Amino acid sequence: MAKILVVAEHLDGKLNAATAKTVAAAQALSPEAIDVVVLAADPAGVAAEAAQIASVGKVLTIANAANAHAVAQVQAPQVAALAKNYTHVFGPSTTFGKDLMPCVAALLGVNQVSDLMAVEGAHTFKRPIYAGNAIITVEAPADQIVVATVRTASWPEAAKGGSAAIEAASVDAALPAHTRYVGLAAGKSDRPDLQSAKRVVSGGRGVGSEENFKIVYSLADKLGAAVGASRAAVDAGYVPNELQVGQTGKIIAPELYVAVGISGAIQHLTGIKDAGTIVAINKDGDAPIFEIADIGLVGDLFAILPELEAAL
Incomplete structure (x- = not known):
């Protein structure tokens, strides 16, 4: 049976809706368990939100000052270390996920399944190619961990109403010193976020x-x-x-x-x-x-x- 780890996307202490959509894709596999991991300096608030998503069994928190900002090269070793207890690792196909998940796949020595839009089986998925003009079926090796990004536009948000247990997780991972957070230049707007707006x-x-x-x-x-x-x-x-x-x-x-x-x-x-x-x-x-x-x-x-x- 599949055991899936979903990497939570969050910003400013708020869970991104892409996480619930990624959980919906995980649900399509009818797995034995779906766990969510939250990496942050203080993951408590985000973890509480993630625990409310239906069908989530556990929310694992990795509290580390290095996780205050979503730097893929810093977070990937931690996710990869945790992933060894799972059959699948899913992240959203957002800017966050497209940055992080290839690093996780590389550390685990597996190929990534990108833009997963439909589930045919535990290791068989559909994804778009040629700017969405064609859909192909891809099959991941059954003897390897499946690392995938989920095309959030193809999935609804998983329902709320869950009450998952929240556990602090510890991982033995060496964090790189060659990549560090320097600053963020971003436009500010009072309008809804483009990728999650209704x-x-x-x-x-x-x-x-x-x-x-x-x-x-x-x-x-x-x-x-x-x-x-x-x-x-x-x-x-x-x-x-x-x-x-x-x-x-x-x-x-x-x-x-x-x-x-x-x-x-x-x-x-x-x-x-x-x-x-x-x-x-x-x-x-x-x-x-x-x-x-x-x-x-x-x-x-x-x-x-x-x-x-x-x-x-």
Whole structure:
């Protein structure tokens, strides 16, 4: 029977929703046990949140001042040491997971399964390739630990209501001195996080300028939504690159996605195809975005968005 270790993602003492989605993928294996590990300087608060996720048996905490910041090269030896008691180690396919999990796989001497989107068996999984245009089935060796990143856009959040035991874990791992945390440069926003937001409003090249992007921010504020952008809008300098949605940006699956002035290049569509409801607003009725949109509105976004705001 499978025994799965899920690496928790957290920031500022709060558990990221990606962790519950990773647990949902673990549940699909019908394992003997699902444990969550929290690495932090003070893991108590995050561990209490993780303990509430349904089907989690234990929450293991590794308290270490070196874990105050998520540095993959520091955390990977600790996860790898703990992983030897498990058949599978899962992490979210977010920036955090994409940084950490390959290091864990390398330390364990196994190949990583990336972007796990469906479970066929204990060692058989499906993942997207070619910008999501094809799905392949991959089989991991049965005699090795499976290290995988979970495509969070393909999984719902596992339910709450659990009451897992919280245990302090000790690992015998030498932490590297060649990699250390120096500082973090990050944009600050009062809006919801793009990767976990239930509603997202994105703007594209059709918005026209950085100044014009205010109309997108305004609609997002009315909806309580996060703001995203196409690569064309980022490349044109309308918005910073952390807002980019798509194959080379963030893969998201909000309940509502509003695409404003976005034509719908395949790289962008890859990032939103798992969204619940897709609304497209574009003056070009032949834009590819309308092929996948649930609701399409052909017209001038500078006339339509103020009307939408007034109605809201």
